[in-house]
Amino acid sequence: MKKLKIFYLSFFTVLFFAVIYNGCSETENNLVNAPDIATHPDGWADQSSVNFHGKYINDNKQWNLKVCQSCHGKDYSGGNTGSSCLTCHTSSGGPQNCRLCHGGTSGHAYPPKALNGETSVSYIGVGVHTYHLDSTKYSAKVACGECHTPFSGGFSDPNHIGNNPDGMGDINFGSLAKTPTTFKGGGINPDPVWDRNTATCSGSYCHGNFRDGNTEAAPVWTDRNSVKCGTCHGDPVTGNPNPLPNGNFFHPHYPNYTIDICYQCHGSVIDASGNIINKDKHVNGEVNFNN
Ligand code: HEC
Numbered sequence: 001m002k003k004l005k006i007f008y009l010s011f012f013t014v015l016f017f018a019v020i021y022n023g024c025s026e027t028e029n030n031l032v033n034a035p036d037i038a039t040h041p042d043g044w045a046d047q048s049s050v051n052f053h054g055k056y057i058n059d060n061k062q063w064n065l066k067v068c069q070s071c072h073g074k075d076y077s078g079g080n081t082g083s084s085c086l087t088c089h090t091s092s093g094g095p096q097n098c099r100l101c102h103g104g105t106s107g108h109a110y111p112p113k114a115l116n117g118e119t120s121v122s123y124i125g126v127g128v129h130t131y132h133l134d135s136t137k138y139s140a141k142v143a144c145g146e147c148h149t150p151f152s153g154g155f156s157d158p159n160h161i162g163n164n165p166d167g168m169g170d171i172n173f174g175s176l177a178k179t180p181t182t183f184k185g186g187g188i189n190p191d192p193v194w195d196r197n198t199a200t201c202s203g204s205y206c207h208g209n210f211r212d213g214n215t216e217a218a219p220v221w222t223d224r225n226s227v228k229c230g231t232c233h234g235d236p237v238t239g240n241p242n243p244l245p246n247g248n249f250f251h252p253h254y255p256n257y258t259i260d261i262c263y264q265c266h267g268s269v270i271d272a273s274g275n276i277i278n279k280d281k282h283v284n285g286e287v288n289f290n291n
Pocket residue numbers: 037038039040044045053057062065067068069070071072080081083
């Protein structure tokens with residue numbers, strides 16, 4: 001009986017110290033390791049440093065910010081680091097604000113200002129976004145979802161950055177670029193293609209793949225002058241938009257038609273001087289005439 005008591009006593013004593021030791025060693029490990037992993041290099045918060053965190057994120061394709069969230073908290077308020085992102089990133093959404101990584105000029109979320117900071121049209125990430133989105137000349141503003149996979153779940157939507165970002169906007173055409181021609185026998189079903197090597201877009205309804213349009217037109221994304229009146233339909237050289245399929249005019253369009261005649265039948269779209277007066281009715285998925 002006594003032996004059993006001593007056994008239990010020593011058993012629990014050993015167990016007690018084992019637990020204490022273990023507990024301590026865990027805390028001790030945390031104390032030793034945490035600053036090791038957590039301490040960022042010098043200049044991490046300094047925009048002019050080569051170690052700046054914005055540069056690190058860009059160079060290492062860490063845009064989905066999951067790594068940062070793992071220590072600084074899902075809401076970026078500090079998590080167990082006690083160091084909040086929101087003290088500096090004060091705009092709504094903190095570091096997820098749509099204008100932080102791209103856009104940001106004129107208050108919008110799209111380039112100019114590509115991910116790498118480029119703002120010139122000749123850079124592929126910038127291109128002619130502005131001419132499809134702000135200062136459109138020929139059509140209504142084109143929704144992001146007509147060229148990119150649309151997403152409604154905000155920053156963390158899998159169609160935005162995903163787990164393996166490559167730093168390129170993915171191109172996935174929406175319904176406008178694929179508008180089929182249904183009149184005059186139909187038969188045209190555009191299957192537009194984005195060629196990143198040449199930065200061209202071909203086969204789209206918008207740029208000529210419709211009946212009597214210039215089906216071979218391939219505008220260059222990085223050259224705003226690659227599209228003018230006559231590029232999508234008509235004569236790309238003279239700029240006369242009078243439809244000229246395969247070099248032949250077709251009824252009711254005749255060779256003598258110039259830009260100041262179109263309004264007679266397409267008066268809701270164009271005026272007597274050849275200006276597009278209603279952008280919502282041009283490149284809108286249908287031919288507007290006599291209305
Ligand atoms: C392993 C945990 C851990 C990860 C992952 C982590 N951080 Fe930190 N971070 C910390 C800790 C702890 C601090 C506070 C101590 C310090 O300054 O080193 C901190 C501080 C900071 C600071 C403030 C530095 C200063 O000097 O004011 C910034 C900015 C920062 N982190 C950004 C980031 C970004 C951006 C990421 C993701 C790319 C990230 N952190 C990932 C643990 C982490």
